Amino acid sequence: MNMKYVFVLVIAIAAIAEGAEYTVGDDMGWMVPPTPDYYASWVSKYYFVENDTLVFNFEQGIHDITVLTKEDFDACNMKNPLFQSPEPGEVMVMASDTFYFTCSFGQHCANGQKFAIYFASAPLPPSPSPCPSESATADQSTESRPFKFVSAKMGN
Numbered sequence: 001m002n003m004k005y006v007f008v009l010v011i012a013i014a015a016i017a018e019g020a021e022y023t024v025g026d027d028m029g030w031m032v033p034p035t036p037d038y039y040a041s042w043v044s045k046y047y048f049v050e051n052d053t054l055v056f057n058f059e060q061g062i063h064d065i066t067v068l069t070k071e072d073f074d075a076c077n078m079k080n081p082l083f084q085s086p087e088p089g090e091v092m093v094m095a096s097d098t099f100y101f102t103c104s105f106g107q108h109c110a111n112g113q114k115f116a117i118y119f120a121s122a123p124l125p126p127s128p129s130p131c132p133s134e135s136a137t138a139d140q141s142t143e144s145r146p147f148k149f150v151s152a153k154m155g156n
């Protein structure tokens with residue numbers, strides 16, 4: 001019985017420190033999807049919060065992870081990626097904003113391997129903050145990337 005409580009506590013601490021982890025596309029992984037709205041439906045299943053991690057499963061060399069501005073995302077223009085990784089693995093998103101993920105290979109973006117995803121600044125339910133002046137880390141450089149490649153997925 002005590003073990004159960006310890007286990008729950010450990011999980012809770014891990015969730016606070018690192019955020020939740022979501023596997024993009026669930027079992028299908030990251031690929032050109034069977035339907036163009038596949039990844040939009042995947043995104044709509046979850047509620048994402050900053051510091052959550054997206055796990056991208058794909059075969060290296062035939063896909064990548066590319067983050068674009070909305071304009072470039074809409075146009076599938078790969079020339080100015082905000083973030084890019086040729087490796088499958090985990091990307092932690094450390095800001096509250098909407099981000100635009102796609103794959104830069106061939107026509108993959110045009111064929112639906114893309115999704116816009118919003119990361120909220122706080123988990124649901126939104127708890128009213130009794131002490132709004134607590135954090136004074138507002139002066140974030142817009143140059144710093146809110147993406148962190150956490151770890152490459154080990155081959156399986």
Ligand SMILES: *[C@@H]1O[C@H](CO)[C@@H](O)[C@H](O)[C@H]1NC(C)=O
Binds near residue numbers: 016122
């Ligand atoms: C995300 O991590 C940063 C840095 O550790 C922290 O200041 C911020 O409160 C975290 N955000 C959430 C929603 O946990």
